[in-house]
Amino acid sequence: MAKAVEQVNWNDQGLVPAIAQDWRSGEVLMLAWMNREALELTLREGRAVYWSRSRGALWRKGESSGHVQHLKELRLDCDADTVLMKVEQVGDIACHTGRRSCFYQRREAGEWRAVEPVLKDPDSIYPGKA
């Protein structure tokens, strides 16, 4: 594991962007960030673990919501500063808004329009936050 992780070009904050893509549909689900420890845990646990920049803490995707992302494949880009995960998205919901993908806003007629349905009420995803 160490060898692959060594070859990643971390930015000056020790992070890289990590894209999660549905391994079957190819839909881009989200982009979050990883530090070295998050990537190592992702590989060790076989599920997406990010670094939450807002909380300054490791973020095991799905730890509150249950919407875990099981890692199917890991890719690295040509300059080694972005990783792409092909994942199996538990619950088919990646977004905290209850939508499948975080990229649910599409530009139409000069404005952002929410074009993806809410599959689950966020209050029922995060009951402790209500």
Added chain:
Amino acid sequence: MAKAVEQVNWNDQGLVPAIAQDWRSGEVLMLAWMNREALELTLREGRAVYWSRSRGALWRKGESSGHVQHLKELRLDCDADTVLMKVEQVGDIACHTGRRSCFYQRREAGEWRAVEPVLKDPDSIYPGKA
């Protein structure tokens, strides 16, 4: 155009990551960065324009290689700090190595392995650099 661009959450360097995805196959082609001007030009010209952090300059994707990315759809994520472009990739090559996607390295047995074919010799893509 201004209104949609206003709603983007630029980072402290005035940038956002921009993911390019093949609009037909769903393949993730690359991730690069945009500043406000790059996003405005992308929308105005209907082709991906990035901000090259290494060169400190606007980068009209394909200006040297011809491998232009025509914008088919633009998405914004839930916290408005990443954009996703669905693009038509001219020449079916996004990567400067001559591969379709920049994410051509797959982790296998603890190492990164190049798993996508080189479709065109980079020297013939960038003859001036030879």
